[in-house]
Amino acid sequence: MKDLYKPIEVKVEQIKNESPGIKSYILKPQKPNTEFSFETGQFIELTLPGFGEAPFTPSSSPFNKKKMEVTVMDAGYVTSRLHKLKKGAKLGVRGPYGVGYPLKEFEGKDIIILGGGVGLAPLRSLLLSLIAEKKKYGKIMLCYGAKTPKDIIYKSQFQAWKRSGVKILRSVDKKDGSWKETTGVVTVLLDKIKINKKNTIAVVCGPPIMMKFGTLKCLKIGVPDRSIYLSMERNMSCGLGKCGHCAFGPYFVCKDGPVFQYSKVKNFPDVWE
Amino acid sequence: MKYVILKKNKLDEFIVNLSKQKKVMAPVSKGYNNYAFEEVTRGGQIALKYIPTILPPKKYFMPQYETVVEYDTKDGKQNMEAIVEYDEMILFGVHTCDLAGIQSLNVVFSDRPKDLNYIIRKNKIILIGLECNDYCDEHASCKLVNNELPNGGYDLFFTDLGDFFLVHVNTWEGENLISLTKVFEPADDIHMKKREKLRAKKREIFKNEVKINPDQIPDLFDRSHNSKVWYKLGERCLSCGNCTNVCPTCHCFDVEDEINLDLKTGKRIRIWDSCQHESFAKVAGGENFRRKAAGRQRHRYFRKFKYPVDKFSRYFCTGCGRCSRTCMADIRLKETLDDLIKESI
Numbered sequence: 001m002k003d004l005y006k007p008i009e010v011k012v013e014q015i016k017n018e019s020p021g022i023k024s025y026i027l028k029p030q031k032p033n034t035e036f037s038f039e040t041g042q043f044i045e046l047t048l049p050g051f052g053e054a055p056f057t058p059s060s061s062p063f064n065k066k067k068m069e070v071t072v073m074d075a076g077y078v079t080s081r082l083h084k085l086k087k088g089a090k091l092g093v094r095g096p097y098g099v100g101y102p103l104k105e106f107e108g109k110d111i112i113i114l115g116g117g118v119g120l121a122p123l124r125s126l127l128l129s130l131i132a133e134k135k136k137y138g139k140i141m142l143c144y145g146a147k148t149p150k151d152i153i154y155k156s157q158f159q160a161w162k163r164s165g166v167k168i169l170r171s172v173d174k175k176d177g178s179w180k181e182t183t184g185v186v187t188v189l190l191d192k193i194k195i196n197k198k199n200t201i202a203v204v205c206g207p208p209i210m211m212k213f214g215t216l217k218c219l220k221i222g223v224p225d226r227s228i229y230l231s232m233e234r235n236m237s238c239g240l241g242k243c244g245h246c247a248f249g250p251y252f253v254c255k256d257g258p259v260f261q262y263s264k265v266k267n268f269p270d271v272w273e
Numbered sequence: 274m275k276y277v278i279l280k281k282n283k284l285d286e287f288i289v290n291l292s293k294q295k296k297v298m299a300p301v302s303k304g305y306n307n308y309a310f311e312e313v314t315r316g317g318q319i320a321l322k323y324i325p326t327i328l329p330p331k332k333y334f335m336p337q338y339e340t341v342v343e344y345d346t347k348d349g350k351q352n353m354e355a356i357v358e359y360d361e362m363i364l365f366g367v368h369t370c371d372l373a374g375i376q377s378l379n380v381v382f383s384d385r386p387k388d389l390n391y392i393i394r395k396n397k398i399i400l401i402g403l404e405c406n407d408y409c410d411e412h413a414s415c416k417l418v419n420n421e422l423p424n425g426g427y428d429l430f431f432t433d434l435g436d437f438f439l440v441h442v443n444t445w446e447g448e449n450l451i452s453l454t455k456v457f458e459p460a461d462d463i464h465m466k467k468r469e470k471l472r473a474k475k476r477e478i479f480k481n482e483v484k485i486n487p488d489q490i491p492d493l494f495d496r497s498h499n500s501k502v503w504y505k506l507g508e509r510c511l512s513c514g515n516c517t518n519v520c521p522t523c524h525c526f527d528v529e530d531e532i533n534l535d536l537k538t539g540k541r542i543r544i545w546d547s548c549q550h551e552s553f554a555k556v557a558g559g560e561n562f563r564r565k566a567a568g569r570q571r572h573r574y575f576r577k578f579k580y581p582v583d584k585f586s587r588y589f590c591t592g593c594g595r596c597s598r599t600c601m602a603d604i605r606l607k608e609t610l611d612d613l614i615k616e617s618i
Contacts, residue, residue: 003342003355003389004341004355004386004388005341005342005355005541006342006353006355007353009350030351047353047530049344049346049353049530049539050530050536052529054557073557075557075558076556076557076558077557090349090350092351092353207560208560208562233556233560234556234562235554235555235557237526237527238528238543240386240388242381242388242524243525243526243527243543243546244526244548244576245525245527245553245554247572247576250579250580250583250584267498268498269498269499269568270562270563270568270572
């Protein structure tokens with residue numbers, strides 16, 4: 001049995017401003033020869049001593065074991081303090097927890113990645129995993145929506161993903177003068193793609209309202225419910241399937257998720273609320 | 274199966290003897306038909322006939338406030354040490370509903386990943402059960418969930434049979450207490466028959482309190498996701514969390530950091546939390562996944578009668594009646610079940 005609540009010490013090696021209110025942190029273990037080991041889609045608890053912990057799904061590739069990147073929106077008690085940190089700060093990481101994306105199931109299939117806002121963070125980790133072993137998968141399509149062009153995160157990386165063969169569609173709710181791509185909610189992007197109904201996986205992550213309508217839209221264009229995977233957000237506190245905060249129907253998001261097949265959860269009363 | 278007897282006039286000697294070895298906790302009267310588990314040193318302090326205590330014995334197994342990590346950030350370092358807090362004790366007089374509650378907690382915290390803090394603490398507690406000879410009050414529903422008779426989970430089990438207790442010795446720890454205290458005598462057929470008589474009488478008194486075959490409860494809940502009953506409960510519920518605090522199986526907690534005045538050292542704690550609080554399922558940014566009291570009440574009931582049955586093959590309601598007894602809005606568990614049954618017919 002491990003000391004379940006004891007984190008490992010990490011150093012903030014770099015801080016990147018992604019958008020107003022969203023920053024990415026590159027973390028490195030303090031102890032030499034320590035590696036991060038996680039599956040894409042699993043999450044960690046990030047400790048800011050004295051303030052507490054908050055759950056994040058790493059946005060970096062699991063193939064990079066030396067460093068981990070987390071993308072944080074300034075949205076609450078711990079995250080607002082994380083945003084005040086400077087390079088070199090010491091944090092704690094415990095985990096990884098839960099079940100990630102079942103990449104084995106994705107092999108040979110076309111994959112739609114549907115993300116909204118900071119919900120692109122876990123999806124970026126997935127995308128990097130898919131790109132790293134691209135031959136195993138069919139077409140990869142990233143449909144991403146943000147409120148305004150300024151709110152788009154990972155701005156500098158879309159070009160590289162495109163070069164790797166990912167089809168990229170982006171939309172913003174409100175455009176500005178320079179925006180030449182789609183305007184509207186992210187689900188309108190799904191009208192622009194053709195899918196092979198029998199051989200397509202959809203992965204959805206974003207704010208709850210976007211996940212609800214994103215999922216319904218995926219169903220509408222013909223993706224079967226068992227082929228839709230949701231990265232659920234809840235307030236995971238212990239990460240161990242005990243504390244009850246992330247209880248979701250009979251499941252705990254921290255232990256049985258955070259990635260769920262839609263067909264397994266669609267009948268729960270609190271799936272979207 | 275080993276049975277011994279303890280004459281009633283030797284109870285005091287037994288408790289005095291035990292309290293010299295370890296802390297002894299037992300139900301004590303607090304007035305107005307309220308009881309609490311507290312430390313005792315004499316038999317006379319113990320309420321042998323009591324209705325479920327205000328807080329169940331879970332307070333010893335998962336304390337309301339518990340340190341799990343201590344940290345020190347002096348010199349720019351971040352030293353974190355895992356801590357396990359425990360207290361060796363003997364719990365005397367635990368009713369069968371509360372034994373079932375402890376068994377439920379054992380299942381949760383032994384499920385992987387195993388919770389070291391809980392398991393170490395549990396192994397330091399010796400449990401002595403006490404049979405209920407009679408119904409405690411109208412809130413109890415122990416027969417519904419088959420907890421009116423013992424289902425294990427104790428080291429010794431006492432049955433009050435007038436001028437003596439018949440004692441079932443269930444574990445090596447129990448056996449050890451018997452030989453250390455030297456106040457017990459062997460039990461014979463006459464004692465066993467007396468217990469049989471009591472149990473026969475209990476079969477008459479303890480009747481299923483809700484008109485449903487207990488095996489059908491999970492099915493009833495399957496059909497009740499969108500029941501009006503939840504909305505009615507939601508209108509009455511004050512979201513105070515009393516029901517979950519006093520529940521012997523509710524184990525939700527929060528993990529928080531507390532910093533000391535030096536702003537360098539501090540600790541990580543777990544404290545009891547309640548799924549009935551408005552903020553329980555709220556995430557950063559303000560999204561709340563159980564915004565309404567109705568959804569929170571439904572969640573509570575599903576975590577008693579449906580989810581744990583699928584997961585652990587047991588009800589997480591022990592029938593103790595505490596939630597109904599303590600509810601300020603008079604939400605009664607049996608009434609809720611009755612309403613669900615009525616609606617589903």
